[in-house]
Amino acid sequence: MKQRPILFSAPMVRALLDGSKTQTRRIITPQPQAVSENKIIDWEGDAKVLAQLLKQSGKECPYGQVGDQLWVRETWRTDDSLDSKAPSTFASWPVKYEADGKVLTHGAFHGNTKGKTRTSIHMPRWASRITLEITGVRVERLQDISEEDAMSEGAIGGHGAIPNYQYAATPVEHFKHIWESINGAESWEANPWVWVLEFKRVEQ
Numbered sequence: 001m002k003q004r005p006i007l008f009s010a011p012m013v014r015a016l017l018d019g020s021k022t023q024t025r026r027i028i029t030p031q032p033q034a035v036s037e038n039k040i041i042d043w044e045g046d047a048k049v050l051a052q053l054l055k056q057s058g059k060e061c062p063y064g065q066v067g068d069q070l071w072v073r074e075t076w077r078t079d080d081s082l083d084s085k086a087p088s089t090f091a092s093w094p095v096k097y098e099a100d101g102k103v104l105t106h107g108a109f110h111g112n113t114k115g116k117t118r119t120s121i122h123m124p125r126w127a128s129r130i131t132l133e134i135t136g137v138r139v140e141r142l143q144d145i146s147e148e149d150a151m152s153e154g155a156i157g158g159h160g161a162i163p164n165y166q167y168a169a170t171p172v173e174h175f176k177h178i179w180e181s182i183n184g185a186e187s188w189e190a191n192p193w194v195w196v197l198e199f200k201r202v203e204q
Helices: 010-018 047-056 147-152 169-185 187-188
Strands: 003-007 023-027 033-036 040-041 070-073 095-097 130-143 192-204
Touching: 070 192, 095 130, 147 169, 169 187
Parallel strands: 003 070
Antiparallel strands: 023 192, 033 040, 070 130, 130 192
């Protein structure tokens, strides 16, 4: 079993915490290509064939395989006396998680959580409060997501799910809005191949 870090935005962290998010999609980089008539073209085959080609070429999912674990990085803050120090230089201090305001001491008997806001990319392993076990890995086009899978992404839809949208959004419409808010509208329109990771939360 291997452990790797993975970043999530605050809304998605809250969805992980309440159990509504059990999937995530990440763009395959670089995008799969195939050789046809001595030219490199975008691969347009089906997902099962593509998965076989990726495996044969030795390209594995960079987030891991079934049974591996992902530890979540999210926006956080800790003691203000540490504001000038890199997270790699300290450990076991109280942490406040910006997604929901929860504070965990991580075994410390000292310190506060009045320090500067630190971005998720700078969260060390010891400060992470969420660990996920991968239960499934597959590839598909981004826009091939089903309504059921959109809900598993934490996109429940409904009235108010999309700001200034007068209708009740479907889960897929809600997911599209979330995706574009993170990756941009151009990314959705490009309809890239993505890794689809299914997971369950590991109790810590």
